[in-house]
Amino acid sequence: DTGVSQDPRHKITKRGQNVTFRCDPISEHNRLYWYRQTLGQGPEFLTYFQNEAQLEKSRLLSDRFSAERPKGSFSTLEIQRTEQGDSAMYLCASSFGQGFSQQETQYFGPGTRLLVL
């Protein structure tokens, strides 16, 4: 399978615990995005990487959230001291782009569903 993959697919944790999610983008894609989706809502942008550089972060990304893409390939999203409000689907997407292209399409992974008890 050459699509975007995410691990784990499901995560249940207790409030206050730390969790880490992994995303493996499509291999030739230089751009990687994290979104969060809650029930009944569309995905909300969290952060964006071009290669290993984190170029954009949403104000939704509180200090408890951190994302890395150390070698410009896979990325991790860590949530520290989880809260019940963090329960959501965390989606990763990737694309190949240069500059601000009109034709760039983001391809999404299956998501990690987080439940904080």
Next chain:
Amino acid sequence: EDKVVQSPLSLVVHEGDTVTLNCSYEVTNFRSLLWYKQEKKAPTFLFMLTSSGIEKKSGRLSSILDKKELFSILNITATQTGDSAIYLCAGLYSGTYKYIFGTGTRLKVLA
């Protein structure tokens, strides 16, 4: 604030019906509009629209963009139960790489 609004929020039809889903957007510097289909997993790409008035088609699905009136429609003809999903519309704006998504339209097609 940039936003994307979809209507209706939900829709129930019978197999064979034709449906039209709406997406309107407020934009500062619009680049393109995208449609995705989401079942119980990742959104899958349907269309990207950048030019006004040019219809894009894929099988029973088609979509068109009106950049003057700031909206797009997604048509599905001869609906099938497999079309049941959430249809998401997203705007992509100049100066940013992020998509702004609407809340989606939940379509249910009954046999």
